[in-house]
Amino acid sequence: TELDKIRNFSIVAHIDHGKSTLADRLIQETGTVKDRDMKEQLLDAMDIERERGITIKANTVRIDYRADDGKDYVLNLIDTPGHVDFAYEVSRSMRAVEGSLLVVDSTQGVEAQTLANVYQAIEADHEIVPVLNKIDLPATDCDRVAEQIEDVIGIDASEAIKVSAKTGVGIRETLEAIVTKLPPPKGERDAPLKAMLVDSWYDAYLGVIVLVRVIDGVLKKGERIKMLSTKAAYPVERIGVFRPQMEMIDELGPGEIGFLTASIKQVRDTRVGDTITHEKKGTENALPGFKPSQPVVFCGLFPVDNAEFEDLRDAIEKLALNDASFSYEMETSAALGFGFRCGFLGLLHLEVIRDRIEREYNIELITTAPSVIYHIHMRDGQMIELHNPADMPDLTTVDHLEEPRIKATILVPDDYLGDVLKLCQDRRGIQQDLTYAGSRAMVVYDLPLNEVVFDFYDRLKSVTKGYASFDYQMIGYREDRLVKMSILVNEEPVDALSTMVHFDRAEQRGRAMVEKLKDLIPRHMFKIPIQAAIGGRVIARETLSAMRKDVTAKCYGGDATRKRKLLDKQKAGKKKMRQFGKVDIPQEAFISALKMD
């Protein structure tokens, strides 16, 4: 396809503003998918994505469109993940296209993720077409929302397209705007091949599939290509595009987006953002800014049933093949037996992997407290990376500890600013900047990553009713007074509940944890002390009194089926517990105990 007949774009929106519905409608209006094959949310493939309403892996679709000028265009839509854990993936896929549709719900207005995502688009030099969606609803107010887009984001919204992705109004106008307002890609057919690796995943039939955007040159079937970062070379087996189902073609030219397969064994061998070129006479110039994403949060995953360890290994190995940013190594815990220490990009990433193991592989898991990587500087001058608080060396050998810090940028309406500042302050944040854009404040904080990984994002959303957007970058390691806090249940340390905390917060955190555990652990026939300790010193203590919780007590005699149901439920609840000495600790305790509110 000639460059001037190609338009590459993404859709940016706050969650629920209609990104998926609009994508469906564009696909349908252009006849890309026959009406009878149309099902909702075509691009959100995975079950978990559907349920959680998030798009995890970027997806893409090629649409043929005959415009009002009578010419045929190829439109490539790349769908991007919307969550901060995947910020790096978002920024890469934004760089694979030239423009964005900015979808804003015309009954709601600009919201948190609208900003975070549109800034990514602006950063990638996109031309941006504002789309006001849901105009079929009575509460629609296009003038107000257009004004808000201009005030808050600072882009012209006078020609914003008024759309109902539900009824189909404005879809044709949107397609025309993509052709007339977004720029065609630039590139040179005769230059050495330079293509961006936008995404990759494992397909049961075809093996590793690599989504590419060709910048310069032509990529053909049968040629030998190499990845610039790893120098690994492969023969290209197939080339194709998504419509959205796969369609094989012979080549991809400059400006085009499609996929290749090349008997690459595992997704780990491909790096998002990497440059692909020909093995011979290829380009030497890598695309700028490539950095593979590194796991920043670690936790242990253990099977509830020890007999399932081999199944868990199998599941983890399979998932890792498909996800280069997920790392793992075997771990043994005195209390939990055999399991794996796993590394993730963030907490959502952790939850997604955990859910997939439980759901797709049917293995019940115990997830231990998430931890970041600490740098331990030893007396003898060595530096050790600590991925697991349980591995903390003897304190007499340690000189000092460093923890990772982040620069967090938060956008929030004025009204909630006080709550946000308090939250950041509570999490040992140091304020760096505070500015205003319209009625929105932008604050920048230097925060310990440790204080952010569990539930910072959830807390931020709840104190701001969902109106804050949050983004962060790692800024490096800094020394602080960090200590390992152990939890003892019935006098026995539960290594899976050990955490690193700041010395000044230890007592407060310890108290909060033992109080929570007291609620989370069911009563037993005997009294159970629950303690938090630093070294040998107990800093907080609660006692769970003896008594068996009789779940059937409230069913006064009578209804036998109800009684049985309750007992069954209690049994099922039991299965999800693990024994520590004589005490059963429910699975959810391991993460819940750490949430701070």
Ligand code: GDP
């Ligand atoms: P996404 O999270 O941005 O992908 O949003 P979805 O496309 O999943 O849409 C969120 C909800 O809004 C769904 O229930 C859609 O059916 C609904 N929706 C999307 N577009 C429209 C519209 O134009 N009008 C109305 N009334 N509802 C819409």
Ligand code: MG
């Ligand atoms: Mg969606």
